[in-house]
Amino acid sequence: MSKQAVTLALYADPDEAAGALKELRNCGVPGFKMDDVIIKSPIDHPELSELLNHRPVYIQLFTLLGVLFGPTTGLVLIASAQASFIYQSRGGRPIVPFPPDMVLTYELFILSGVLMTVISTFIAMKLPGNRSPLYNASVSEDKIGILVKAKPENIPQIDEILGRHNPTEIKGDHTR
Amino acid sequence: MSHSVHSHPQLDVQIERKFVPKAKDLGPDVSWAQINKDVLRSLEKPRPAFWIIFFSALALFSFGVYCEVYQYQNGMGVADLNNPQVWGLYIATFIFWIGMGHSGTLLSALLHIIHADWRKPIYRYSEAMTTFTLLTAALFVMVHLGRVWQFYYVVAYPNERWVWPNFTSPLVWDATAIGTYLTSSLLFLYMGMIPDLAICRDNARGARRALYKFLSLGWQGTDRQWGNFKVAYMTMACFLMPLAVSVHSIVSTDFAVSQNPGWHVTSFPPYFVLGALYSGCSGIITLFIVLRYVFRFEAYMTQPILNKLIKMTFAIAMVWTYLDLIEYATTWYGSDEVAKADLVYRATGDYALQFWGMIFCAMVMPFTLLIRYVRHNYTVLLIISLILNLGMWLERFQIITPTFAKSHYPWTWTSHWWPSWVQWGMVAGSFGWFTMLFMLYCKIFPSVSMYEVKEMVHEQNLEGKLAQPVSEHAHEAGLPEGGQA
Numbered sequence: 001m002s003k004q005a006v007t008l009a010l011y012a013d014p015d016e017a018a019g020a021l022k023e024l025r026n027c028g029v030p031g032f033k034m035d036d037v038i039i040k041s042p043i044d045h046p047e048l049s050e051l052l053n054h055r056p057v058y059i060q061l062f063t064l065l066g067v068l069f070g071p072t073t074g075l076v077l078i079a080s081a082q083a084s085f086i087y088q089s090r091g092g093r094p095i096v097p098f099p100p101d102m103v104l105t106y107e108l109f110i111l112s113g114v115l116m117t118v119i120s121t122f123i124a125m126k127l128p129g130n131r132s133p134l135y136n137a138s139v140s141e142d143k144i145g146i147l148v149k150a151k152p153e154n155i156p157q158i159d160e161i162l163g164r165h166n167p168t169e170i171k172g173d174h175t176r
Numbered sequence: 177m178s179h180s181v182h183s184h185p186q187l188d189v190q191i192e193r194k195f196v197p198k199a200k201d202l203g204p205d206v207s208w209a210q211i212n213k214d215v216l217r218s219l220e221k222p223r224p225a226f227w228i229i230f231f232s233a234l235a236l237f238s239f240g241v242y243c244e245v246y247q248y249q250n251g252m253g254v255a256d257l258n259n260p261q262v263w264g265l266y267i268a269t270f271i272f273w274i275g276m277g278h279s280g281t282l283l284s285a286l287l288h289i290i291h292a293d294w295r296k297p298i299y300r301y302s303e304a305m306t307t308f309t310l311l312t313a314a315l316f317v318m319v320h321l322g323r324v325w326q327f328y329y330v331v332a333y334p335n336e337r338w339v340w341p342n343f344t345s346p347l348v349w350d351a352t353a354i355g356t357y358l359t360s361s362l363l364f365l366y367m368g369m370i371p372d373l374a375i376c377r378d379n380a381r382g383a384r385r386a387l388y389k390f391l392s393l394g395w396q397g398t399d400r401q402w403g404n405f406k407v408a409y410m411t412m413a414c415f416l417m418p419l420a421v422s423v424h425s426i427v428s429t430d431f432a433v434s435q436n437p438g439w440h441v442t443s444f445p446p447y448f449v450l451g452a453l454y455s456g457c458s459g460i461i462t463l464f465i466v467l468r469y470v471f472r473f474e475a476y477m478t479q480p481i482l483n484k485l486i487k488m489t490f491a492i493a494m495v496w497t498y499l500d501l502i503e504y505a506t507t508w509y510g511s512d513e514v515a516k517a518d519l520v521y522r523a524t525g526d527y528a529l530q531f532w533g534m535i536f537c538a539m540v541m542p543f544t545l546l547i548r549y550v551r552h553n554y555t556v557l558l559i560i561s562l563i564l565n566l567g568m569w570l571e572r573f574q575i576i577t578p579t580f581a582k583s584h585y586p587w588t589w590t591s592h593w594w595p596s597w598v599q600w601g602m603v604a605g606s607f608g609w610f611t612m613l614f615m616l617y618c619k620i621f622p623s624v625s626m627y628e629v630k631e632m633v634h635e636q637n638l639e640g641k642l643a644q645p646v647s648e649h650a651h652e653a654g655l656p657e658g659g660q661a
Contacts, residue, residue, distance in 0.1 A: 042208060042375075043631045044402040055400055057407045081340040100344040103426065104352050110419045111356045114412060118363050121408035125401045127370075128393035137378035139397055140371075142208035142630075 004036075005152040007172040008134045009162035010143040014045060017144040020165040021051040024146075027161055029154050040135075040145035048144070062120030063113055070112020075105045134173050143168065200636055201294045201480045208630045211476075215372075215622045216379055218471035226470045226615065233611035240605010243598045244319060252322045256596040260580045260588040265599040266320040268572040269606060272455065273313035274354065274427055275448075275568065279456020280306030281361045282420035283488075285413035293635060294484050296628035297476040300372075301467060301618065302460050303365040308613045309459075310358045312606050317351075319602060331355070346429045353423040360419055364412050370395050371405070371627045387620075424449045436579050438518040441503045450496040454538070455568035457489040461561040463614070465554050467623060476624050479552065486545050486557075493542035493564070500539070500571075514584060522578045526591050530574045537567025 011017040017039070025034060034053045039045065049055070079096045122128075132147070139145040148158050159170055247254050257264050280302035287295035318324045330351040334340045341348050373392035380388050395401065425445035432444050441447070464485065468477040507519045522531045541563050544550050550557055581590050617623070 039399040040397050041399075041402070042371075042397060043627050043634060044406055045399075049399045049403060052399060055403060057404055059404060059407050059411065063411055078343050081334070082343060084340075097344055103349045104343060106422060107349075107352045107356045107419075110415050110422075111359065114360045114363060114415050117408055117411050117415070118367065121367070121404055122393075124404040125395075127395065127401075131394050131396050135396055140375045140378050141212050 003152065004149045005155045005172060006132070006134055006147060006149050007155055007159055007162070007170060008040075008136065008145050008147045009159075009165075009167040010136060010138060010145050010169045011165065011167050012143060013166070014048065014144060016165040016167070017045075017146060018048055018051060020146055020162050020167075021048060023161050023164065024148070024158070025051065027157070029150070029157050032148075032150050032154060032158070036149040038147040038149075040139040040147060042140055042142060042144075045144065057124065059117060059120050059124060063117045066116025067109055067113040069116075071105045071109040074108030074112075075101060078104055134171065136169075136171075201478060202297075202629070202632060202636060203475055203478070206475055206629075206633050208633065211626050211629050211633070212375055212379070214472070214475060215624050215626050216376065218473065218623065219376070219384075219619065219621075222470050222619065223472065226619070229466070229470070230612060230615045233608045233615065236604050236608025237612055238605075238608070240602050240608060243601030243605060247319075247322075247598050247602075248324070254596060255598045255602075256593075257599075260583055261577065261590060261593050263320070263576050263580065265573070265595045265603050266316045268576050269569070269603050270313050270316035270320070271427060271572045271575075272569045273309045273316070273606065273610070275424065275452035275455045275572075276459050276565075277306045277309035277313065277357075277361075277456065278420050278424055278449070278452035279460055280304070280309075281357075281364060281416050282453065283456070283460070285364070285416040285420070288410070288413045289417070293632050294481045296632045297473075297478075297481060297624050298460065298464060298485070299628075300365075300368065300625045301463055301614075301623040302456075303361065303368070304614060304617050304621075304623065305456075305459060305463060306361045307358070307365055308610050308617070310354060310361065311613065312610045314354065314358075315606060315609065316602075346426065346433050349426045350430060353426045357419055357423045360412070360416055364409075364416060366391075367405075367409060367412065368625065369621065371397060372622045372625060375626055376622065421449055424452045431575070436583055437512065437514040438507065438522075438579050439575075440512075440515070441506050443499050443502050443506070447496070447499040447503060450492060450499055451568060451571060454489070454492045454496045455565050457485065457492055458561045458564035458568070461485060461489060462558060462565070465558045465561070467618065468554075471618065471623065473624055476629055482557075483551060486551055489564075490542055490545045493538070493545075497539045497542075518579055518582060521582045522574055525578060526581065526593075527574055527578045530570050531578070534567050534570035534574055537563050538571060539567075541567065 009020065011020070021037070021039075024032075024037060037052055039048050039052070041048070078101050082096045082101075085095070134147060136143070136145060146162060148162070150158050155172060159172070162170055255264065255266075257266075280299075284295060284299040284303050287299070317330070318327045321327055329341060330347050331341070370392055373388050374395040374397065377385060377388035377392045425448065428444040428448040431439035461482070464477055464482060467473055504519060507515045510516070522528070541560060544560055550560060577593065581593055583589075
């Protein structure tokens with residue numbers, strides 16, 4: 001795999017960042033893809049994310065698995081624990097009474113859904129993980145960072161595009 | 177052909193009126209850097225009142241611990257718990273704390289789902305309140321057991337002889353529901369805090385930096401992280417809504433499945449849920465005023481936000497009042513003579529003072545929230561919010577104690593039963609425990625969500641741009657005065 005260089009431009013104005021992203025989309029630099037662009041920001045900017053290629057979120061799928069797995073397993077465990085006392089006298093009452101068992105089944109439905117959501121979110125967000133070497137603390141304060149990975153020979157062209165939209169700072173790591 | 181954009185004077189007025197700005201929840205001059213600075217400052221230098229509150233809470237908690245040790249060494253007799261008064265203040269206070277815990281996460285989740293932005297500066301501490309009230313409530317289950325080392329009997333877990341607990345018992349439902357709610361609320365709180373923990377990490381030094389670095393998990397605020405985060409947060413909010421409703425409904429079944437009179441009204445579950453929301457909202461108002469002063473959050477915990485919170489509390493109080501009156505009416509006009517006698521005893525018997533105290537504090541006092549002076553005077557509002565919660569505590573007391581005092585069998589009747597100082601000490605200790613944990617949390621973690629307040633400011637600015645009157649748009653577009661093209 002060929003070596004890639006990274007450059008990060010910081011913007012104070014979301015409109016300027018949007019302008020830079022639009023120009024990157026249409027720049028026609030050979031070998032450059034929008035998949036190699038990452039936005040870093042202190043808040044969610046859906047209007048900027050829309051300018052990148054579609055990045056699907058699969059969390060709900062795992063949530064669905066959780067809400068199917070939790071109650072099914074829970075009900076089976078509860079019912080099998082109750083059924084293990086099958087020889088005890090129940091005085092005409094059912095050995096496995098489904099209506100009251102629904103209460104715990106419902107709670108397990110929620111618990112399993114929540115846990116699967118959290119686990120899948122951490123996996124999708126790649127957390128815990130290490131911050132990139134170009135991480136700048138100002139993106140957690142008030143700046144929007146556009147990080148671009150590209151071939152080292154294309155970096156000057158990328159920097160030029162990023163520089164046309166009034167960044168507060170451009171810094172690069174060309175050694176990766 | 178020239179064309180007039182809005183040349184008619186009446187049309188001018190209509191268009192201008194359409195863009196009359198709403199009262200903004202935050203001031204106009206809040207910058208993102210300032211938000212970071214203000215919230216991070218709260219972690220370092222609170223007002224001296226913080227330490228006064230913290231050490232007062234520690235003293236109360238220490239007294240509670242002393243009472244628990246005394247009860248542990250001398251047996252449950254010192255708590256004056258005996259047949260028929262087997263629950264006393266422990267279970268009344270347990271329900272009070274569980275109820276207090278409901279508003280934080282439930283309201284945070286509900287307001288998040290309906291995109292009510294005013295929740296953003298106040299939801300974090302509300303969720304923390306939920307977590308610590310649940311931890312406080314859990315203490316009472318163990319204290320009430322007497323044999324605290326056997327608390328795991330209520331958890332769905334087999335004992336040493338592989339006998340499983342009774343899955344049809346509401347006590348097992350309770351433990352499972354509260355465990356689920358605590359786990360989910362804690363994860364909801366933590367998940368929502370990760371971007372802010374990253375801000376803390378970027379600005380802290382020493383041991384604090386190590387703590388925030390560990391807890392922020394390497395968050396960088398990338399578009400992929402935000403995209404997943406938003407979906408996950410909304411999904412969890414959707415789970416927490418029905419969960420919170422189910423938990424307090426289950427708490428109501430602790431009563432409803434028993435044989436005691438007065439606990440079988442059909443509206444019991446929603447009555448409990450609304451009671452929980454009511455006391456929780458009052459608690460949020462109390463903490464709003466305290467945190468606003470102690471941590472200097474005047475720029476974020478503003479009067480418009482407090483007004484909305486008060487309106488919501490009043491609405492919930494009215495629904496709760498309606499359900500409470502429905503309970504009395506159903507019992508009065510029903511055919512259960514014992515339940516009717518129980519109701520009459522509550523209102524006229526040994527505990528009438530508590531009953532009418534509850535009516536005054538929880539049903540009459542909310543009307544003071546309609547007075548503008550009360551809403552704007554924080555000292556008065558603080559006192560009223562505490563009175564509302566006193567009313568809700570009395571409500572839990574008068575559900576339990578009078579019912580046990582005059583139940584089905586006359587030979588179990590007791591009169592003038594009053595909890596011993598050990599029980600009162602434990603109740604006081606629980607308030608100390610909650611306050612201590614909550615204040616510690618606010619000193620270590622950001623109690624105002626920085627990134628969400630930034631979102632709020634961002635949206636307010638966008639709204640401000642859109643809400644510029646048409647004549648300004650026309651001016652910006654290079655049109656002459658009056659909109660003539």
